[in-house]
Amino acid sequence: MTNQEIAKILHEMAELLEMKEVEFKPRAYEKAALGVEGLDREVRDVYKERGFSGLMEIPGVGRGIAEHIEGLLKNGKFAEYEKLKKEIPVNITELSAVEGVGPKMIKILYKNLKIKNLNDLEKAAKAGKISGLARFGKKSEEKILKGIEFLKKSGGRRILGEILPVAEKILERLRTLPGVEGAEFGGSMRRMKETIGDLDFVAFSAKPSAVVERFVKFPEVQSVHEKGGHKALVRLNNNTDADIWVTLPRSKGAALIAWTGDKQHNIAIRTLAEKKGWMLNDYGLWKGKKLLASKTEEEVYKKLGLAWIPPEIRNNTGELEAAQKGKLPKLVEYGDLRGDLQVQTDWTDGENSILEMAHAAKKAGLEYIAITDHTKSLAMTGGADEKKLLRQIEEIKKINKKISGIKILSGAEVNIMKDGSLDIKDEVLSKLDVVGAAVHSHFNLSREEQTKRVINAMNNPNIDIIFHLTGRVIGRREAIQIDVDEIIKTAKRKGTILEIDAYPERLDIKDEYIRKCVEAGVKMVIDSDAHSVNHFKYLELGIAQARRGWAKKSDIVNTKPLAEFLKSLK
DNA sequence: GCCGTTTTCGGCCCGACTGTTTTCAGTCG
Numbered sequence: 001m002t003n004q005e006i007a008k009i010l011h012e013m014a015e016l017l018e019m020k021e022v023e024f025k026p027r028a029y030e031k032a033a034l035g036v037e038g039l040d041r042e043v044r045d046v047y048k049e050r051g052f053s054g055l056m057e058i059p060g061v062g063r064g065i066a067e068h069i070e071g072l073l074k075n076g077k078f079a080e081y082e083k084l085k086k087e088i089p090v091n092i093t094e095l096s097a098v099e100g101v102g103p104k105m106i107k108i109l110y111k112n113l114k115i116k117n118l119n120d121l122e123k124a125a126k127a128g129k130i131s132g133l134a135r136f137g138k139k140s141e142e143k144i145l146k147g148i149e150f151l152k153k154s155g156g157r158r159i160l161g162e163i164l165p166v167a168e169k170i171l172e173r174l175r176t177l178p179g180v181e182g183a184e185f186g187g188s189m190r191r192m193k194e195t196i197g198d199l200d201f202v203a204f205s206a207k208p209s210a211v212v213e214r215f216v217k218f219p220e221v222q223s224v225h226e227k228g229g230h231k232a233l234v235r236l237n238n239n240t241d242a243d244i245w246v247t248l249p250r251s252k253g254a255a256l257i258a259w260t261g262d263k264q265h266n267i268a269i270r271t272l273a274e275k276k277g278w279m280l281n282d283y284g285l286w287k288g289k290k291l292l293a294s295k296t297e298e299e300v301y302k303k304l305g306l307a308w309i310p311p312e313i314r315n316n317t318g319e320l321e322a323a324q325k326g327k328l329p330k331l332v333e334y335g336d337l338r339g340d341l342q343v344q345t346d347w348t349d350g351e352n353s354i355l356e357m358a359h360a361a362k363k364a365g366l367e368y369i370a371i372t373d374h375t376k377s378l379a380m381t382g383g384a385d386e387k388k389l390l391r392q393i394e395e396i397k398k399i400n401k402k403i404s405g406i407k408i409l410s411g412a413e414v415n416i417m418k419d420g421s422l423d424i425k426d427e428v429l430s431k432l433d434v435v436g437a438a439v440h441s442h443f444n445l446s447r448e449e450q451t452k453r454v455i456n457a458m459n460n461p462n463i464d465i466i467f468h469l470t471g472r473v474i475g476r477r478e479a480i481q482i483d484v485d486e487i488i489k490t491a492k493r494k495g496t497i498l499e500i501d502a503y504p505e506r507l508d509i510k511d512e513y514i515r516k517c518v519e520a521g522v523k524m525v526i527d528s529d530a531h532s533v534n535h536f537k538y539l540e541l542g543i544a545q546a547r548r549g550w551a552k553k554s555d556i557v558n559t560k561p562l563a564e565f566l567k568s569l570k
Numbered sequence: 571g572c573c574g575t576t577t578t579c580g581g582c583c584c585g586a587c588t589g590t591t592t593t594c595a596g597t598c599g
Contacts, residue, residue, distance in 0.1 A: 017571095022571095023582090024572085024581090024582060025571050025572095026571095027571085027582075028571040028572050028582090029571075031571090031572075032571085032572085058571095060572070061571095061572085062571060062572050062573075063571085063572090064571050064572080065571070096598070099597090099598090100588090100596090100597065100598085101597085102596060102597050102598085103596095103597095104595080104596060104597085105596075105597085134590095134593085135589080135590065135591085135596095136589085136590085137589065138588065139588080139589060139590085140588090140590085143588090143589090151593090184575060186599095187599080198599095200599080202592090226587055226588065228585095228586065228587050228588090229586095229587095230586070230587095231586060231587070232587095233587085233598090243598090243599075245586085257583080258585090259598090259599080262584090262599095263599070266583065266584085266599090267582090267583050267584095268583090269582090269583090270583040270584070271582080271583070274583080275575085275576075279583090279584085280583080281583085281584055281585070282584075282585065282586090283585095305595085339579095342586085395578075
């Protein structure tokens, strides 16, 4: 049983208990489900190695839920879940994905109309059966149909890189509206998460309702789900939803904290306020009716005894404790990068020439790039063999003489073969300035084989960097099975750098692994993996990823000037 | 059912909007 399957059962359990109006347990199951989802290993492997106590170390999992997970792993049994599921045998995950449909509604729909899945729901709504139920009307029915339609079209979360440009355009438009005194992203967009479910905007104005009215008429808005004096929820032309909340400028700090989240961070920080006998809501930090702080985030955090916490790390994984102790790291900043160590050109599968890429990189504010075209075993890209690489080294020397303000390094993205050997001879690799190695095939090897394979490659003294270690493509291809802890140990021993590939679909390695590298003292680089002159903008996504992994400037070697950077290579 | 600077029992974040109602439950973030 995979983590996803276990998490799904825990989520469903939360909803089933919600239907039964059981108090507090739903949230406990919800938290446990999140804990399982967030794990960087398979629960079954944790159980195999560490047994029951390993399960109990999963965040949000205590004795009770650990026992249920154990049952699921041992024989697929979870008696209470099955019993509840028998009472209300419906596809909860599917139904609750419909906007506006929650556990209570699912229960009523099943009891009265025997609705079990999306198909049943759509049929019943179209036949006008739902509006006949007590406490349901025509509008509820329409809303359900709209929700189903949206679900069919949108297909879930979008990757950050895809949606960020759209969101920035809307934010700009919002900021320039008359009467608006500032606007920011909220939610997962402000936290720069890998994928975005919907867009959140927070705006500040003395006349909130006027701003809401203008917002819902933006050209990007396709339809309006709901609209009040301070809030609106709309659907955009690109089939994503966007929320806006407009509040008075004096509440800015508290409002941004409330709307940035994430949920667990908010719960933790509000609980912290409560423990001091205060109350934190969307408008401020209060002692009874007395306002203690609200204007800026810094002010609110400070009053609570916390340093300001960067949005990217607001997810209740230790940031509050660190902020309390003044031990938050100073994260690498947007704009800190001086180089890019993975750039493809038209020598293989890139779209532009070496010179064009160099100019584009310079324009993007970089001081050096490494040309890292694919190597020969990646035939589909026209990968370079030894002769072609040597020719490219000479070509780069020539171009370097012609240009100024940027230095081009010669490199390669060497293919790691199934057994961990490399497809380019050492004597040629040793002539390159920067050598990255990457897995591009045999994604399905066992964890042991895959780990051994990559470690073999790392043992080659010419390999400076491992590119996109886990090979995942968000939404399309799973990460390879690999023991990241072992890789990090080896990287530490060998002085190998691990890459944070900023290409929007990759974002590889992910934030938890970055955090492990930071803790282990393993250095990283942030690369665009550019295949065109337009791709250097992706570096921003990589920086966001690094920040979510608590990386400091000193953890990222391509924040260094060229000479210093070169010293950190083998 | 989880969890702990109020620590092994007694708490569990907070508010806006909607729909179908006459005061609020359900949903969402």
